[in-house]
Amino acid sequence: MKVCCIGAGYVGGPTCAVMALKCPDITITLVDKSAERIAQWNSEKLPIYEPGLDEVVKKCRNVNLFFSTDITTAIKEADLIFISVNTPTKTCGSGKGRAADLKYVESAARMIAEIAQSNKIVVEKSTVPVRAAESIMHILRANQKPGIHYDILSNPEFLAEGTAINDLLNADRVLIGGEETAEGHQAVEKLSWIYEHWIPKKHILTTNTWSSELSKLAANAFLAQRISSINSLSAVCEATGADVSEVARAVGLDSRIGSKFLQASVGFGGSCFQKDILNLIYICENLNLPEVAAYWQQVIDMNDYQKRRFSQKIIESLFNTVSDKRIAILGFAFKKNTGDTRETAAITVCQTLLEEGAKLEIYDPKVEPEQIIDDLTHPSVTESPENVKKAVQIHSDPYSAVRATHALVLCTEWDEFVDLDYKRIYQSMMKPAYIFDGRKILDHERLLQIGFHVQTIGKKYQRAGLLRSWGIVPQL
Ligand code: NAD
Ligand code: UDX
8 A cells, every 4th residue: 555644743743753663564645735745754854853753764764664745646646545634723814824735735725636647545634623534535536537536534643742653653543534435434444544553443443523623622722721621720829828739630630520631831833732722712603503613712812821820920920020121931832842932932922021021041952043033023922023033032951041031930840950060050050049830840849949839830939929929929
């Protein structure tokens, strides 16, 4: 069997690499319109950082896994084609700011229709609105050449960045949605056969196409909802003296609730949660289900509130002004073990501090410096990119980032931050020295002993902070 995957990104890359590893009898060609991205996939430094990915790619590349810009040949030769292109939120036109922009999916479908000379199974791997498969089928069938048959399947991807290889190797489930016809069932069987190379058959779930499409949006909405729920309680904890970690543990031990995804944080980021919930909201509005739309909107509103609340806490603690103060930002990626910064909470934190006149010293072990500057000078973040460039310094080492700063703000839960020499850091910082732990990963008792003022999510440490929560502003 020959497989082609259109879109060599965070999903297409790891998914095809694992598929190639587990299916030596299948040839997989991953294509992308970006020649730069394909060149990186063919080089020593892959375009994305993902633990374990390098090893898998090295093993399979040019054996049964190929990276190419020759989309035409790959489509022509393939029996099965994954569409794994990006589906961002629309930035203009109807549905702007909420609906998924399907222009890349549409262009992939049009390419297939134009190029295909034999039957194809087309698999929607991208996350799409419910009934998107219908639009793809419409494009394919409207341009169908005589004698060519298309089947279209939905096969959403559930991997999380930072754990993608493990998630793919040990998927909780693989979901395949198809048409309820004899041909539809056959196509489902063919895709299922690929996964059966390494996934137990009982973990391969088949549904109708619309259920499969909606399940992907639903899964992300549920996951994000848990984070917003625990983050909402973190605000209650800070105001009352409860500890959100203790609350999460007590709640999560109920086997009906479960303990995963209850880590209070500075707010969820990543390219999926917000985009997919906005997409769900848009669908609900269009289906005239405003109450359902409002319900899911609240998950996003709570996340925005959490990001704002954390940023505001930094400013308030630093005597209500950060103007010209140097602040170290440790971690810029939206979570650990990835270099991805899409929708990272660090952008909101940095944006707020920059607007208040702070100077930022940023360190992240995997995010490229150019990416940080691009994110912070984006028109949606600032009107004066030149000023931002002057106020931001990127460091290649955490100790140089924290030197002579007033505060250290931890935005990403990288393991290496836990083991830093905080005595050394304290000595090199301005006094009073503040730590704002947006991920709750540091040993706060120890930091307090060293002399730091510590603020975190969902737990109050400082007397001054407690007084402020009672409406008493401490005297300087
Ligand atoms: P990405 O931006 O990293 O990669 C998409 C790639 O598609 C880009 O390299 C782009 O150049 C390419 N592309 C776009 N249109 C093309 C075309 N017509 N022809 C050839 N190449 C084209 O995106 P991603 O993070 O891999 O996400 C892809 C899809 O998977 C999205 O729908 C996303 O919602 C979904 N998803 C993402 C994740 C994740 O963790 N990132 C997880 C599950 C599902
Ligand atoms: C998510 C889904 O988990 C995955 O199934 C889907 O395919 C794509 O979207 P991803 O965004 O890569 O994956 O990472 P995830 O681990 O879900 O984290 C998303 C954000 O939530 C991160 O910013 C993370 O730090 C945050 N998070 C996660 C929390 O704040 N608390 C938690 O308990 C878990």
